[in-house]
Amino acid sequence: MTAHAPTTGRRATARLLRRVLAGIVLLPLLIVGGTAFRVWQVARLDDRSTADIAVVLGAAQYGGRPSDVLEARLAHAQQLFERGVAKTVVTVGGRGLGDTYTEAEAGQRWLVGDETKSGTAKKAIPKDKVVAVNEGADTLGSLQAVAREAEKRGWHSAVIVSDPWHSLRARTMAGDTGLAAWASPTRRGPIVQTRETQLRYILRETAGVLYYRLTHTSTHMADNGLG
Template sequence: MGVRIGNLLNRVAGAAVLAFVLLVASTGLAIWWNARQDSRPASDAIVVLGSAQYNGVPSSIFEARLEHAITLYEDGVAPVIVTVGGRAAGDAFTEAEAGREYLASSGVPAGALLAVPEGVDTLESMRAVSAAFGERGWHHAVVVTDPWHALRAERMAEDAGIEAESSPTRQGPAVQTRGTQLRYILRETAAYLLYRATGESVAGAPGIG
């Protein structure tokens, strides 16, 4: 009897491990596949997720997102670009403000810009954007972020009540080498599974929170 129970427990444990491995693998594949998509439907706004900024100057990751948003705006995807992101301790500018100023200096009209200076991670940012959308009667957004971050950003936007699709940037540090891409995919896989399991975001590295 003891041997049979032991064998049964081993099988259950093996099945659980296999299910976990398949879940991680399928999630990583979904992140990779979604990163290769580029949706540009006519929308109420283009939402650029913030990243690090240095005294009002966007980091290279953030700049790549902003440049892509300019392309989408010029292509007529949406009449407004929304920048979002709060302020880290000691910063003089929020990510949203730094992004708005970069876009304005690049020739985007002030009337086509909206800064939402809230959020220390993707989930908080999407909830803040959702509130801004609600105030204006907007519903649909094209989200601009890094390719590997796109799936989780879309999910969080939809959970916040926004009809979201993503058009990830193809430039910047997140896509420079295959090693970098693999590292981002692994980190995003963990972050996405954590969010689906707990409903919470994970703050940390640029594009991951």
């Protein structure tokens, strides 16, 4: 019986090592999978609780005219304003190299104008109800700029308007700036049109959320305004 004791001990040690190694492999997979599920889950939510402001996160603009991605967000924010979800719409985003307008200015121009990018007539929002915050090269920088403006103006709550897959990271960042924040994403625009595009952005945002949780900095993913 004594002769079998070393063999039994080695087997127990081997089993323990296998379990430890399996845990080391599985834990990151569970974290990534859980985060991806959370990105997908929050993307399906549309919280239209009343807020002080509706914040339209910036995306590309061309000579003061919003891209299709940005216009979809602006149209959704206008709908929220008209339904009384927020009394003020805040557009945010800085100026890229060589640009004449900031993303915030392009958004403001669209909201207070009486036509869409394609020339279709639309209802304008009063100029005093749209505030442009002309800062931010990414989501975190933009929301930090909005938070500074909110402190000056006494705003405390914000409904974040972006694309569905961006909702979890954006509202998390907004909350970390001190704003009470929730998301009402647009269901229009190029980013939500195909399953392939949706999957790509879910994976991208999963990486973005994990990176932010680890570093509390932005990934600087500038494409389509999801940085």
